Amino acid sequence: MRVPVSSNRTPPAASPEPIKLRIAGVSKTFETAAQTVEVLQGVDVDIAAGEFVVLFGPSGCGKTTLLNLIAGFQAPTTGQILLDSKPVQGPGNDRLMMFQEHALFPWLNVLDNVVYGLCWAPGYRFRRRKQHERALELLHLVHLSGFAKSPVHELSGGMKQRVALARALAPDPQVLLIDEPFAALDALVRAKLYTELQEILVRTRKTIVAVTHDPREAACLGDRVIVFSGRPGCIQAEITIGLPRPRDINDPRVAEHAARITAQLKDTNEAQNKPHA
Ligand SMILES: Nc1ncnc2c1ncn2[C@@H]1O[C@H](COP(=O)(O)OP(=O)(O)OP(=O)(O)O)[C@@H](O)[C@H]1O
Ligand SMILES: [Mg+2]
Numbered sequence: 001m002r003v004p005v006s007s008n009r010t011p012p013a014a015s016p017e018p019i020k021l022r023i024a025g026v027s028k029t030f031e032t033a034a035q036t037v038e039v040l041q042g043v044d045v046d047i048a049a050g051e052f053v054v055l056f057g058p059s060g061c062g063k064t065t066l067l068n069l070i071a072g073f074q075a076p077t078t079g080q081i082l083l084d085s086k087p088v089q090g091p092g093n094d095r096l097m098m099f100q101e102h103a104l105f106p107w108l109n110v111l112d113n114v115v116y117g118l119c120w121a122p123g124y125r126f127r128r129r130k131q132h133e134r135a136l137e138l139l140h141l142v143h144l145s146g147f148a149k150s151p152v153h154e155l156s157g158g159m160k161q162r163v164a165l166a167r168a169l170a171p172d173p174q175v176l177l178i179d180e181p182f183a184a185l186d187a188l189v190r191a192k193l194y195t196e197l198q199e200i201l202v203r204t205r206k207t208i209v210a211v212t213h214d215p216r217e218a219a220c221l222g223d224r225v226i227v228f229s230g231r232p233g234c235i236q237a238e239i240t241i242g243l244p245r246p247r248d249i250n251d252p253r254v255a256e257h258a259a260r261i262t263a264q265l266k267d268t269n270e271a272q273n274k275p276h277a
Helices: 063-071 110-116 128-141 157-169 187-204 215-221 252-273
Strands: 019-031 036-048 052-056 078-083 095-098 175-179 207-212 224-228 235-240
Touching: 019 063, 019 207, 036 063, 036 207, 036 235, 052 063, 052 215, 063 095, 063 175, 063 207, 095 157, 110 128, 110 157, 128 157, 157 187, 187 215, 207 215, 215 252, 224 252, 235 252
Parallel strands: 052 207, 052 224, 095 175, 175 207
Antiparallel strands: 019 036, 019 078, 224 235
8 A cells, every 4th residue: 555755644554452652743854064964754653552563665764763763862853752642752661772783792691681681670770680580581582591601702693683682672661673683694594583583572562663674574574564765764655464473484475565565665766766847
């Protein structure tokens, strides 16, 4: 389904769940010494509790910027981001980000990296034993129980990203923000992580906003894929993926949806490259 630029709000995919996250008329412009860059323009999206939304679009269209705005690392130039109807005014434990780089601390072992995610979490501050119990529970969830005492450098890339996922999930955030964390991994490891991520999703019922460049990844993971135009990024289309979970990245139905996503991106690029009348 095509959604015109500056359309009305994009609703969640027929979800009976309440709106968790509301992105209302959000634009972002960066002013640097050298130039002014308009990155996002009039973005309106409603995301339901427990929904998995994927942001998909060309490089530089503002996907990471939108995650940063939701995380509260930056403020929108216009518009608002609301979490449970309250404006986001800065970072918080209710919204945690998983970055492209795992960002683990090399001087801490696996367990202590996950514990670090709990140091400032409500209910866990200064409660070392409780922090350890929770961290071990999360390592079990990401299938790394046997590596709690291992130094980070002994882990593979996929294992490091699982530790990063455990750390992000440890404080039990309501919203998980994921910025292409599996991009650097090989296809086999990625396929396994997609399956695990979906299992965790079903078990923990998080609201997730993820960014990817890969249409198959978008179709495999998302309940809804939002396709952005090139910069300034605005919503060009949304595609609902109604396939049952867990989905296999190699499932032909996932490939069919991926083709629909790619076609939307192609339409976007072609429209942008047309000469002005
Ligand atoms: N802090 C900043 N100051 C100035 N410009 C910025 C800043 N952050 C991002 N930009 C610019 O905003 C634009 C969008 O960047 P962003 O990282 O959001 O894109 P993206 O869609 O995530 O791209 P990619 O798919 O390549 O990761 C880019 O042109 C970038 O240079
Ligand atoms: Mg990015």
